[in-house]
Amino acid sequence: MTEPAHGPRANICLIGMAGVGKSYLGRRLAARLGWTFLDVDELMEKRAGMGLQQIVAQKGEEGFKALEERTILGLTDLRRHVVATGGSAVYSAKAMGHLRAIGHVVYLHDQPANIAARVDNLPTRAVIGLGDGSLERLFTARRPLYEAAAHLRLDLDGPGGAEATLAALEALAQNI
Ligand SMILES: Nc1ncnc2c1ncn2[C@@H]1O[C@H](COP(=O)(O)OP(=O)(O)OP(=O)(O)O)[C@@H](O)[C@H]1O
Ligand SMILES: O=C(O)C1=C[C@@H](O)[C@@H](O)[C@H](O)C1
Numbered sequence: 001m002t003e004p005a006h007g008p009r010a011n012i013c014l015i016g017m018a019g020v021g022k023s024y025l026g027r028r029l030a031a032r033l034g035w036t037f038l039d040v041d042e043l044m045e046k047r048a049g050m051g052l053q054q055i056v057a058q059k060g061e062e063g064f065k066a067l068e069e070r071t072i073l074g075l076t077d078l079r080r081h082v083v084a085t086g087g088s089a090v091y092s093a094k095a096m097g098h099l100r101a102i103g104h105v106v107y108l109h110d111q112p113a114n115i116a117a118r119v120d121n122l123p124t125r126a127v128i129g130l131g132d133g134s135l136e137r138l139f140t141a142r143r144p145l146y147e148a149a150a151h152l153r154l155d156l157d158g159p160g161g162a163e164a165t166l167a168a169l170e171a172l173a174q175n176i
């Protein structure tokens with residue numbers, strides 16, 4: 001582990017589709033770096049005192065997104081944090097702008113078929129905007145938003161898969 005990461009943007013913020021592995025890889029990255037891991041979904045659940053599905057059921061999708069935006073805008077004075085966001089955070093330009101101001105925003109990319117194979121509970125995962133549609137359709141709609149919001153894209157379907165992605169994230173963290 002190397003030292004830098006003192007600046008105002010000394011955090012890594014992961015964005016991408018539901019189920020792509022932001023929480024899984026984010027937790028592993030933070031452990032490797034000795035940084036703090038922060039999961040926006042978990043923060044929202046703690047603050048609301050209920051699960052994500054319950055939040056959507058009570059507040060609706062717009063209410064959920066508003067809470068998600070507020071939670072992200074509340075992330076200030078962070079250093080050496082790995083932040084895993086929820087997949088729907090990308091709908092808020094304000095939230096994306098804030099993440100770009102406090103850290104390096106990395107879009108974790110994978111093929112929708114790989115993502116679908118990874119998560120067996122999509123219908124009950126409270127994915128915003130999925131409705132009765134396919135993950136592939138949602139992916140096609142969201143991808144340009146993730147790409148535009150990110151400083152960097154890492155491809156989980158590239159050579160080396162998740163381990164190479166983790167190594168690339170680690171190298172990035174050590175140089176910010
Ligand atoms: N590279 C991997 N190898 C093995 N399992 C993985 C990998 N990436 C993710 N998973 C598993 O796939 C599932 C989805 O991953 P995860 O919860 O990290 O997605 P996410 O991007 O945080 O999704 P959400 O936007 O819904 O929070 C989890 O069960 C996780 O443990
Ligand atoms: O991609 C999405 O729409 C979501 C992903 C999860 O992280 C949660 O934030 C919630 O289930 C919405």
Ligand SMILES: [Mg+2]
Nearest residue numbers: 022023041084
């Ligand atoms: Mg997650």
